[in-house]
Amino acid sequence: MLNKYITYLKSPIGQLKITADINYVNSILFVFDNTKMEVENSNEVLEICKKQLNEYFSGERKEFNVNINQEGTEFQQRVWEELEKIPHGKTVSYNYIAERVGGKNMMRAVGSANGKNQISIIVPCHRVIGSNGSLTGYAGGMWRKEWLLKHEDKYSNEERQLGLEF
Numbered sequence: 255m256l257n258k259y260i261t262y263l264k265s266p267i268g269q270l271k272i273t274a275d276i277n278y279v280n281s282i283l284f285v286f287d288n289t290k291m292e293v294e295n296s297n298e299v300l301e302i303c304k305k306q307l308n309e310y311f312s313g314e315r316k317e318f319n320v321n322i323n324q325e326g327t328e329f330q331q332r333v334w335e336e337l338e339k340i341p342h343g344k345t346v347s348y349n350y351i352a353e354r355v356g357g358k359n360m361m362r363a364v365g366s367a368n369g370k371n372q373i374s375i376i377v378p379c380h381r382v383i384g385s386n387g388s389l390t391g392y393a394g395g396m397w398r399k400e401w402l403l404k405h406e407d408k409y410s411n412e413e414r415q416l417g418l419e420f
Contacts (some may be wrong), residue, residue: 257275257276258273258274258275258280258295259273259274259275259276259295259296259297259299259300260272260273260292260293260294260295260296260300261294261295261296261300261301261304262285262291262294263304263307263308265307265311266311266401266405267284267394267398267401267402268284268285268394268398269284269285269288269291270282270283270284270285270307270374271283271284271285271291271292272300272303272304272307274297274299274300274303275299275323276297276299277299277321277323278299278321278322278323279299279300279303279320279321279322279323279373279376280322280323280324280325280372280373281324281372281373282303282307282372282373282374282375282376283372283374284374284393284394284395284398299320299321302320303320303376306318306319306320307375307376310375311405313405313408313409316341316342316343316406316409316410317342318376320376322373322376322377324371324372324373324377326367326370327367329355329356329363329367330367330370332355332356333351333355333364333367333368334367334371334373334377336351336354336355337351337368337371337377337378337379337381337382338377338378340378340381340382342406342409342410343406343407343409343410344381344410345381345382345383345403346381346382346383347382347383347384347385348361348364348365348368348382348384348385348390349361349385351364351368351382352364365390365391368382369391369393371393374393374394375402379392379393380392380394380398380399380402380403381403381406389403
């Protein structure tokens with residue numbers, strides 16, 4: 255079994271718990287109960303991730319190049335790969351992702367896979383919105399999704415538009 259490493263990052267949208275193995279970030283999750291924080295045991299992968307997240311929050315970084323790996327089904331992996339293709343400052347609909355991974359009838363499955371994403375911000379599930387442009391569910395809370403989108407708008411050189419093909 256691979257060693258697991260843990261660190262925390264205080265961000266503008268709350269405390270983040272970041273886990274990794276020796277080579278890959280495995281999760282970036284919001285901490286909802288600070289009393290259940292574990293002892294930190296960081297490594298180089300986590301320190302690089304924290305640095306890049308801090309650059310993102312300060313508006314200096316729009317793309318991440320930290321190694322990531324999260325466990326999931328083949329379908330979930332396809333959805334997460336599509337999420338990673340959404341550029342900073344852009345949004346797409348669940349329908350758009352569904353069409354990319356198997357067809358419009360896959361929208362609910364896409365929503366489910368989106369909700370199971372364990373690598374918040376870097377795998378930008380917050381950039382997926384309703385077909386009508388409305389903000390829809392976010393495991394970190396709707397206020398965080400809204401904050402992240404406004405933050406990206408602030409540092410993007412282009413106006414955010416729904417469903418762009420990249």
